[in-house]
Amino acid sequence: MPKQPAFPGLRDAMKKKQTRRELFLAEMDVVVPWVRLLALIAPHYPKVGPKGGRPPMSLEMMLRVYFLQNWYALSDPMAEEMLYDSEAMRRFAGIELGDDRIPDETTILNFRHLLERHELTEALFAEVNGHLSDNGITLRAGTLVDATIIDAPSSTKNRSKARDPEMSSTKKGNDWYFGMKAHIGVDVDSGTVHSLEATTAKVHDSRVWDELLHGEEASVWAPSGHVNMPCQAMDKGYVSAEREAAFTKDGKVWGVMRKAPKGGKLDPIDEKINRVIAMVRAKVEHPFRVLKRQFGHVKTRYRGLAKNRAQLFTLFALGNLFLVRRRLLA
Incomplete structure (x- = not known):
């Protein structure tokens, strides 16, 4: 000590x-x-x-x-x-x-x-989550899934005269971003992160869907973008329907945001469902707020995905402790 x-x-x-x-x-x-x-x-x-x-x-x-x-x-x-x-x-x-x-x-x-x-940062993340589980904080009843973009330096005014080759560009709304993505699965009760994956920014959220679920969920919650895989060989709606059918066959809750058909409007009932889902999903933003606002991690610190991925495991482990510190102190 x-x-x-x-x-x-x-x-x-x-x-x-x-x-x-x-x-x-x-x-x-x-x-x-x-x-x-x-x-x-x-x-x-x-x-x-x-x-x-x-x-x-x-x-x-x-x-x-x-x-x-x-x-x-x-x-x-x-x-x-x-x-x-x-x-x-x-x-x-x-x-x-x-x-x-x-x-x-x-x-x-x-x-x-x-x-x-x-690979000890990943082990630290697991050990912290084990500590929270032992203290009855994580219940693993449901998972919130989301991703955030972490910017990387886009300038070529560096020693190698090039941008990080393991980072990539993606469009969000009308803006382009260069960097990586942090994909997280969040415990619906405690709001702590139980699973994490890091990819280059252009990788669609849906491609790491399975890695973010622990398999014991009674419910899963996500924005509509997570189930619309940009794959020319598959129909986007079919991918969504397939996952929903597989998940809900045992009476589990599929809390993925409804999406309007192309060129059409969202049904009023689906709008109401989306408002309920949005209220539940709000908790998934808390770990990202801690990461970027509390800890100031708004840009990648290292070159390459491996080093930045390792740091993310540490940041989210510490973020979990910060989010539930009042309960641990009590």
């Missing part, structure tokens, strides 16, 4: 008011299942320094710094800078100026690469 503040942090400890950052970190310090997550990473974390040199940084310190990076959208160099600049972040990471080493940007980078190499 982090060390108690010594003399360098005494003045900060005497403050009469906590900042929003301090309050946020204090809450997350309590709700993160540290023991479970550290046990997951420990078998892959080096026990000795490179070439028999200085021992590696504390695993818990590095995990805490990694979480700080994701909460505050920090690059590796900026994460190092903030550890020198912010007493609240140092205290959260268990660092005291003057008597502890502060991880530099290379050490922070290497830790992130270790998590990516062993």
